[in-house]
Amino acid sequence: MRRLSSALFLLGLGLLVAAIFQTMKFGNVAPIAGQAINAVAAQQVGAANFVTAVVLGYRGFDTLLELTILFTAATAGGLVLGKPRAGASHDPDSGFILRAGADLFFPLLLVVGLYIILHGHLTPGGGFQGGVILASAFFIPILARPGTTMDHRLVSMIEGLAGASFILIGLLAMLDGKEFLTPLLDKGELGALLSAGSLPLLYIAVGLKVGSELAGLLARLSETEAID
């Protein structure tokens, strides 16, 4: 009975989605807000990557709320998993190749992650993508040596400071009499590393926050006791 109702639900959902697809014309969509943003973003925000201009400039407040969702997920994950008991068993160290690879990859991933964060306003990438790479830089060594633990106090300190600085930059704009999270500082030359005002600073905060949150969450997942 449950199977039948599930199958009926799937059929209905399929028809619904198919009906949505019927109305969509592939590759020939009328320009909406995007074209208007593309026309003015270079002058208004000064970021060569317009996706960054949208994420941090036009809808920076939404990005702050999305960071809050991620923060809630990470906090809830930590709450659910809890602390492992002292002397709890863990998986043995992995083989030589993964251990050596983890040591080799750590500096490489750090550099790539920071590069992607710092160039988020110029090239594809940014705080979210770079933050995930930073998180993997700190997580791969844990996969290679499951016994090592991460300093969760330090991780949550970085996370909190990054989140606070994001909000602080937003509040600084209000001191100036502008709206919350309005891009500040000089826009600079389009395409230069030091351009787009306060957007790179915001992306550094986002990158550190995403990186520390994901690294902490993954480390907690791997630190939990092995199920017998």
Place this chain on the structure above:
Amino acid sequence: MDTGLILYTAAFGLILIGSAGIVLSTHLVRIIFGIALLEAGANLLLLLATFREGSPAPIIVGGRVPATMADPVPQALVLTAIVIGVGILALALSLALRVQRAYGTLDIREVRQRLEQDIVDEAGIELPSSSDAPQAMVSRQEGQA
């Protein structure tokens, strides 16, 4: 076959397979994978909805501004949606881990039964059931006799 049809079929398939995984499977980890697939399908659909033929990425390289560029708004939405998806996935998996540790199984039918039994035991009441259920009818007839 044209590209549009392939891409739409991919988005449609991902959404449908993900939903099927959520409603049909009884294993918690499979349900979580279903959520991940559904999420990927939704992201693809969001990008396809505003795709314009022959429009490059909305990034200015070397000062040249193309005549038409892709819509940056859905790209920004999907960008954050992917990261949040990873967070949700990690949270769901950690919850599944707790369930496995508490009940020793990831089958939702078994977990639901054990959960209800636990609640009933804790509250000191009987398992809720319909008055027409076979057991209840027997006890009622006994009461009348």
